[in-house]
Amino acid sequence: MxxxxxxxxxxxxxxxxxxxxxxxxxxxxxxxxxxxxxxxxxxxxxxxxxxxxxxxxxxxxxxxRAHAALREEFGRAPWFHQSGSLEWRVARAEVAAQKEKVARLKEWGYAAEFIDKARLRELAPAVAAEAIPDEAAIVYCAEEGWVDxxxxxxxxxxxxxxxxxxxxxxxxxxxxxxxxxxxxxxxxxxxxxxxxxxxxxxxxxxxxxxxxxxxxxxxxxxPTVGFLVFTPPVGIDLQRPLHGPDLDIRPDGAGRLMVRKDSLDDRFTRLESRTPDCEEAKIALASAAEILPELAGVEAEAVRTTVRPIxxxxxxxxxxxxxxxxxxxxxxxxxxxxxxxxxxxxxxxxxxxxxxxxxxxxxxxxxxx
Structure with a gap:
């Protein structure tokens, strides 16, 4: 065939x-x-x-799980980072939805658990603890991760x-x-x-x-359009993706981070070229610096728009x-x-x-x- x-x-x-x-x-x-x-x-x-x-x-x-199995099949999987991920919500309605979601995920046998800020600091020491209110609902999903x-x-x-x-x-x-x-x-x-x-x-x-x-x-x-910002190598100790309200950050190899801010996607209706010093990149990195203070003053190395095939x-x-x-x-x-x-x-x-x-x-x- x-x-x-x-x-x-x-x-x-x-x-x-x-x-x-x-x-x-x-x-x-x-x-x-x-x-x-x-x-x-x-x-x-x-x-x-x-x-x-x-x-x-x-x-x-x-x-x-198929990703994890490839690691055994190939002997190594440098593209696969099963690091777990962290997510938090603050607004009352979002906290309620977060609790409903975690209850459903647990019922379905998914590894999702609420953690406190002390555990958050252990898993993501670069995160500014004061940037996450005490009333936030913080969830850790141990089997999640990211891929190159x-x-x-x-x-x-x-x-x-x-x-x-x-x-x-x-x-x-x-x-x-x-x-x-x-x-x-x-x-x-x-x-x-x-x-x-x-x-x-x-x-x-x-x-x-x-x-x-x-x-x-x-x-x-x-399809929907997404906007991504890439930092230069910054040496921040971030091992796993972070998902806050209107903000996602993950490591991207060689000391770089990838940042996306949901609300910025609304500014794009199609693939568009932007320069790294564009307004959208500055907004995304300013939001990220509130969570990761070591990003203060860092400028984008690259930006990309993408169209998701849905x-x-x-x-x-x-x-x-x-x-x-x-x-x-x-x-x-x-x-x-x-x-x-x-x-x-x-x-x-x-x-x-x-x-x-x-x-x-x-x-x-x-x-x-």
Whole structure:
């Protein structure tokens, strides 16, 4: 079986690795480079923290555990940081919602616990204790963490190539599928070249509809824009992601931190270029410095905007598309968390012919009339 995987982000690289491992001849077609799309501009928080309904929560928990299993499979996983994460809320309504959420997570067997400020200082000594009111509801989730998605994607693609003979072709923008008698026979690129295959798996995320426009049914998307700020190396002792009201901070390797402020996303309706000295970056870093005083006076090294690939109902869309044999689509938010799990699940279905019941609620057919 010859499988084409379109897209070399965290999902596409996972699918390529597992499909090749399962015995398929795999070719990955990528418009740019591994991880160059949304994967490379993501807060990359691995979690099932607030992802109802239960089936979607369980899928994300399985994704978290699939990340941990890769560490054993590869002997090391420098891209995966299962550090736990810290979250706090202050406003009365948000505290009440936090308590309801933690109760639900505990009922579902998730590692979430309320902690006091003394424990917070142990887990995040760089946090200014006075910046978090005594009445705040502080939660620690020990199994959560973060991923370097580009390092992950590169590692999976190299393993797919070196161990199982997969091929990666970059600079190839797929613009449609080629079909014959209701079956896919390959993917056609922007230069008009046909790349023949028995199955095409679309892992291009927010570009998934552009990839097959006019040649296959599409998944309705409701994408959102995010704004990220990256510090220069600052040497702050931060080991795990922080999630405060309207603020998220995590380590990003080599002493850098990544900062996002939810309310700033409202200033963007599409991908836009900003310089590191832009107003939005200054606002985000000023808020972060209230929590991490050592950030005072630090200027942004880089800023990025990203578009999150979210199906219209907020849930994953994974599976074959009705009425077109040989075409399989994977588009989801939480791709960083779900990547390793979806790689195995898609390989099971496409290559091994084993239908996965855990994907049942997330079929793209729910959007088809």
């Amino acid at each position: 010859h499988v084409i995987v379109v897209g070399a982000g965290i999902v596409g690289s996972s699918v390529a690795y597992r499909a090749a491992q399962s015995g398929a001849q795999v070719t990955v077609l990528e418009a740019s480079r591994a991880g160059a799309g949304t994967s490379g501009v993501s807060f990359a928080w691995t979690n099932a923290n607030n992802k109802p309904p239960r089936a979607y929560h369980d899928l994300n928990v399985a994704g978290m 998605p580009v390092l992950y994607a590169g590692t999976m693609l190299r393993a797919a190539r070196d161990r199982y003979g997969a091929r990666l072709k970059t600079g190839i923008t797929v613009t449609g599928l080629e079909t014959r008698n209701g079956r896919v026979i390959g993917a056609r690129d922007a230069r008009g070249e046909l790349h023949g295959a028995d199955v095409v798996i679309n892992c291009t995320g927010r570009w998934s509809n552009d990839t097959v426009e006019g040649s296959a049914p599409t998944v309705p998307l409701a 199906p219209a109902d907020g849930l994953s869309a994974v599976g074959p598309v009705r009425g077109l044999e040989g075409y399989y689509v994977v588009v989801t938010h939480s791709g960083v968390t779900l990547g390793p799990l979806l790689g195995q699940a898609v390989a099971d279905e496409v290559v091994r012919g084993r239908q996965r019941s855990d994907l049942g609620p997330f079929r793209p057919g729910r959007f088809q009339a």
